[in-house]
Amino acid sequence: MSDIFAITAADVEEAARVIAPAAVRTPLLENALLNERCGQRVLVKFEGAQHGGSFKFRGAYNRLARLNADERKAGVVAWSSGNHAQGVAFAARLLGIAATIVMPADAPAIKTANTRALGADVVAYDRFTENREEIATRLATARGAVLVPSFDDPFIMAGQGTIGLEILQQADELGARVGQILVNCGGGGMASGIATAVKARRPDMAIYAVEPEGFDDTARSLASGVRESVSPDARSICDALLSPSPGVLTFPVNRALLAGGLVVSDVSVREAMRFAFSALKLVVEPGGAAALAAMLAGLAPGAEGASVVVISGSNVDPDAYARIIAGGA
């Protein structure tokens, strides 16, 4: 049965060894106000503390570290709304590899600026009229460069899965037994990696993908059993979670291993960002706050033991953040 999956738990464990010298072991935090608000023990895995300000460094480094000398010389090409861009750029810089990133013209300015500051070439495209995959593939072919997908790749999935291994280790250190994990979900790379790692050790764990309204393709796909797509008219402030459909490689894993999908509104995402500001004292970007929003709204069915919320990224423009924490849209 496992041969139909792109990755195994052993791949995630290997990824953990590969990224260990380079990645940040991000903290698993507990907050009394969050516990009180949720009426249960909640642990927060804070991937904003990862290189590049989101979990994406894990997968990117795991992918780039496997390139051979010729591939490294030719460089890499990726497309990304911004967090994968920074993850790839950061990993590429550490490994001395040239990186070109195709990014939406309307990506948060901080994401584009940080990607450039990390030494990558940024190529802009229109998210509503152009196909980023085609642009990136064309660039990669022209340069003989390796394409680094943002989620539909076994090394990327396994790299993101290292979050799951750390959650289990750190919960042990805190004396907590985890019953459920809430994971923000765009293409499903992080969810599939975490689920692969965690369910191998804890088959009873309930893992939920959390998506913004209008981009609930994984939730609907989990319900229907086939890969569903979002409407081209859908909009959300969660710029990191706007992928149009579950991945070809990630979805079979998520279909087999996830407990279900949860859906949150932009309003509740903003509320979660404000809670993170006022109670957790953590900066969280909209797409990074979806799982926290689901937890605060009581959407997760609950489980024996502690709940873990993955805060997956913290790259948000100062002006947008200032508006949101001051109570605006």
Added chain:
Amino acid sequence: MSDIFAITAADVEEAARVIAPAAVRTPLLENALLNERCGQRVLVKFEGAQHGGSFKFRGAYNRLARLNADERKAGVVAWSSGNHAQGVAFAARLLGIAATIVMPADAPAIKTANTRALGADVVAYDRFTENREEIATRLATARGAVLVPSFDDPFIMAGQGTIGLEILQQADELGARVGQILVNCGGGGMASGIATAVKARRPDMAIYAVEPEGFDDTARSLASGVRESVSPDARSICDALLSPSPGVLTFPVNRALLAGGLVVSDVSVREAMRFAFSALKLVVEPGGAAALAAMLAGLAPGAEGASVVVISGSNVDPDAYARIIAGGA
């Protein structure tokens, strides 16, 4: 010689045992952009993750946990610009003790609101015309309540010192040897506690008190050898660090153990808050960012090994924070 000091390293170790069941072991974080910017390894002790959003819970809990049954029934009174207020209120709530807090009328609204939300009575006073110590002493006497000073108390000093023990333990876990520690300084309670704990184990450690311009009473006192005072006209955005002079109990410890005092401008404090937002992804209040500002400005002389910066608190009004991260005053 040690008999002239209000606390010993053993008092801090005892405090660590007392607060262990209740306090958060806050994370010691490392960030590649911070290391790069400073040209050395820097570790950040993030006390914003402590109960009440600042380090103050440690000392407050260590003090309140020592009260006998009669004292607990009579309740406690404290004065505070806001962080000690929340620390005392949080500890009092955990221990089932009534708390009354005398706070400046111009304290950040979030600090007053959070203190009330934790169940404490808040009594407002005018910071420029009234004496908070007199008001609090009068209230405590009238009620037979115990006065809980914000820094000049052996249990408070020892409680804050537990930060130093954690820094040494967590740096060991990270494989780092620490050469210098930068600590924000108001009345000097945290600096004296950390110095007492750390210098007993690492006599070679350089520990610096960091203060805002105009409130450099500890820096000037360390230089002159006697307790100096600030000008009544002094103003700073660092509301947590505005005490008028070093403590009677804290100063002898700091004079004996600190390497010196560093002074930062409000401009550099805002810059540090923006760096914490954009690179560390941590919410930091002005007074919590002074040591980080000193580190970013290169004010610390440098030492063999890693530098530790204590981010001591994160209680800042959303509107004020929004203005600052958007680049304003």
